[in-house]
Amino acid sequence: xxxxxxxxNPLADIAAEPGVAKPDPILVVxxxxxxxxxxxxxxxxxxxxxxxxxxxxxxxNGAGKTTFFNLMTGFDRADHGTWTFNGHNLSRAPAHRVxxxxxxxxxxxxxxxxxxxxIENMKLGAIGQRGERLLSALIPRVxxxxxxxxxxxxxxLLRRFRMEHMRNELGGTLSGGQxxxxxxxxxxxxxPSLVMLDEPMAGVNPALTQSLLxxxxxxxxxxMTVMFVEHDMDVVMDISDWVVVMAQGRIIAEGTPDAVxxxxxxxxxxxxAAHGDESRFTPVTRDTAPTSAADDEQEA
Amino acid sequence: MGVDLLSAxxxxxxxxxxxxAAVFALAAIGLNVHxxxxxxxxxxQVGFMLVGAYGLAISVSLWGVSFWAGIGVAILASVALALLxxxxxxxxxxxxxxxxxxxxxxxxxxxxxxxxxVPYTGGQFGIPSHAGGPGxxxxxxxxxxxxxxxxxxxxxxxxxSRLWAAIVGWSLVLLCLVLVWTxxxxxxxxxxxxxxxxxxxxxxxxxxxxxxKMQALILGGVLGGIGGVVxxxxxxxxxxxxxxxxxxxxxxxxxxxxxxxxxxxxxxGSLLFWFVLLxxxxxxxxGAVVDSGAIGAIRLMLVxxxxxxxxxxxxxxxxxxxxxxxxxA
Numbered sequence: 058x059x060x061x062x063x064x065x066n067p068l069a070d071i072a073a074e075p076g077v078a079k080p081d082p083i084l085v086v087x088x089x090x091x092x093x094x095x096x097x098x099x100x101x102x103x104x105x106x107x108x109x110x111x112x113x114x115x116x117x118n119g120a121g122k123t124t125f126f127n128l129m130t131g132f133d134r135a136d137h138g139t140w141t142f143n144g145h146n147l148s149r150a151p152a153h154r155v156x157x158x159x160x161x162x163x164x165x166x167x168x169x170x171x172x173x174x175x176i177e178n179m180k181l182g183a184i185g186q187r188g189e190r191l192l193s194a195l196i197p198r199v200x201x202x203x204x205x206x207x208x209x210x211x212x213x214l215l216r217r218f219r220m221e222h223m224r225n226e227l228g229g230t231l232s233g234g235q236x237x238x239x240x241x242x243x244x245x246x247x248x249p250s251l252v253m254l255d256e257p258m259a260g261v262n263p264a265l266t267q268s269l270l271x272x273x274x275x276x277x278x279x280x281m282t283v284m285f286v287e288h289d290m291d292v293v294m295d296i297s298d299w300v301v302v303m304a305q306g307r308i309i310a311e312g313t314p315d316a317v318x319x320x321x322x323x324x325x326x327x328x329x330a331a332h333g334d335e336s337r338f339t340p341v342t343r344d345t346a347p348t349s350a351a352d353d354e355q356e357a
Numbered sequence: 358m359g360v361d362l363l364s365a366x367x368x369x370x371x372x373x374x375x376x377x378a379a380v381f382a383l384a385a386i387g388l389n390v391h392x393x394x395x396x397x398x399x400x401x402q403v404g405f406m407l408v409g410a411y412g413l414a415i416s417v418s419l420w421g422v423s424f425w426a427g428i429g430v431a432i433l434a435s436v437a438l439a440l441l442x443x444x445x446x447x448x449x450x451x452x453x454x455x456x457x458x459x460x461x462x463x464x465x466x467x468x469x470x471x472x473x474x475v476p477y478t479g480g481q482f483g484i485p486s487h488a489g490g491p492g493x494x495x496x497x498x499x500x501x502x503x504x505x506x507x508x509x510x511x512x513x514x515x516x517x518s519r520l521w522a523a524i525v526g527w528s529l530v531l532l533c534l535v536l537v538w539t540x541x542x543x544x545x546x547x548x549x550x551x552x553x554x555x556x557x558x559x560x561x562x563x564x565x566x567x568x569x570k571m572q573a574l575i576l577g578g579v580l581g582g583i584g585g586v587v588x589x590x591x592x593x594x595x596x597x598x599x600x601x602x603x604x605x606x607x608x609x610x611x612x613x614x615x616x617x618x619x620x621x622x623x624x625x626g627s628l629l630f631w632f633v634l635l636x637x638x639x640x641x642x643x644g645a646v647v648d649s650g651a652i653g654a655i656r657l658m659l660v661x662x663x664x665x666x667x668x669x670x671x672x673x674x675x676x677x678x679x680x681x682x683x684x685x686a
Binding site for chain 2 (some may be wrong): 130131132151152153154156157161162163164168170171172173177180181182184186187188189190191193194195197200204227228229230243244246247
């Protein structure tokens with residue numbers, strides 16, 4: 058039984074080599090470099106992210122994954138290089154402009170706004186609010202209708218993430234996993250076309266992991282593209298259509314999850330060149346994961 | 358040694374409802390926008406009060422513009438100071454604004470009182486009420502319906518000019534509170550509060566946080582400037598040494614007493630601050646247990662004690678929300 062996500066994978070026939078062209082890229086990165094002192098944190102020659110797919114960005118600690126995210130989303134300035142998102146050149150764009158154009162990120166350390174309620178957190182996410190302009194804010198008549206529509210959308214998203222019971226709780230009272238859920242739901246309020254998730258599963262208890270995974274898997278169905286950084290290889294193998302591997306700032310491999318898992322360069326990067334047991338990298342199936350049966354068959 | 362508690366009470370209330378308490382309520386409302394809602398550390402609110410007061414006094418008494426144009430100059434001067442402080446520092450970490458504001462307020466005071474500035478600012482003696490024909494003070498009094506010398510309201514006694522300044526001052530306080538209340542329950546206020554909680558989260562959601570912080574700095578600065586205008590009007594003259602750095606910290610004390618990030622906090626904080634300050638002073642004077650030179654210091658010590666007790670038992674201030682306060686930001 059093939060995994061339905063992979064059966065329709067438009068990238069199944071793309072060559073698994075770094076910098077390979079994709080049929081319909083939403084993000085195209087060219088010659089992006091960022092160094093901190095003598096350390097080259099990011100040094101990416103070419104990368105394309107396919108629209109409507111889930112792309113995982115993996116790599117050992119210090120590989121430059123988060124720095125790459127920061128560069129793409131305007132939270133850091135590249136020394137050199139260009140990238141276009143949906144046809145917009147974002148090379149010098151500030152973070153807020155990147156988000157308004159539809160590339161919205163979450164953070165490795167969750168940023169739930171502690172002294173705002175969940176519903177306020179959510180409503181903040183909506184882009185293009187009339188009431189966010191100082192002078193219009195003084196005249197509620199200008200923004201009340203829009204505010205009501207935003208609230209309806211926020212409540213629907215909270216329901217979808219099964220957070221509606223926390224509606225009026227302050228962000229600071231949520232558990233770590235709930236904060237991850239809230240942050241992802243809040244990002245969706247911005248109506249993004251590309252969602253960049255930085256370690257969405259970090260610190261989330263296993264019971265919540267599955268529901269979070271289901272939420273991520275559902276995003277392409279709503280027309281969104283997902284790129285995420287993750288260390289948990291089970292998660293990566295489970296939900297991604299394409300995997301990009303970074304090590305020491307460079308992209309050393311990309312391909313479908315299966316292709317990447319078998320790539321010796323990837324195994325080297327994770328285990329060091331002197332590895333003996335290659336099977337250690339092959340994802341171990343967790344018996345708790347209901348979707349792991351599909352993975353099993355693929356591996357077999 | 359008899360202490361008349363009723364007259365101490367009257368002295369306290371008299372101060373609490375007077376124009377000076379309104380000045381500090383206005384300064385604290387501005388600080389509330391900065392610190393309470395946006396998380397900006399402005400340690401130079403007195404600088405905004407100074408440019409407000411001098412903006413009015415210089416333009417009306419020395420340049421001879423009309424009173425209302427003078428109010429406009431005061432507001433524009435506050436906006437200009439906010440831009441000057443905000444443009445270089447608001448892209449940096451919060452502490453840079455704190456350093457820049459505390460330094461700028463002192464620099465302004467020293468420049469105004471320097472001898473080369475005498476033709477423009479009156480130097481260390483400032484601008485007295487009789488400067489420039491009618492001057493800003495006489496023009497203000499000409500607008501007053503209270504021409505009498507003495508008005509008794511219950512326990513309290515006002516001169517006509519003090520009553521007029523108090524009414525104008527507290528009306529402005531109420532107006533500014535309504536403004537802040539309206540803004541903080543709007544989507545604009547939501548963005549402002551999100552910046553206080555985590556600026557990067559707001560940026561990641563498409564908010565131009567630099568622009569919002571600048572708007573907040575200008576708004577709170579103008580409120581401080583209006584406080585300075587009321588101060589000039591109630592004290593009838595301006596001089597540089599009315600604007601010592603500790604005024605900023607009195608305004609912080611007012612804000613923290615009442616409760617930061619609450620709309621009504623600065624108003625109640627200011628009432629309480631001046632009530633405690635002057636009723637204690639009254640008791641000390643009547644008791645004559647300390648010499649009069651020490652009274653000024655002792656009354657401030659007591660305000661300090663009140664603050665310490667408040668921080669121990671009610672850290673969120675009188676109106677703050679304890680649950681919110683206890684969340685790690």
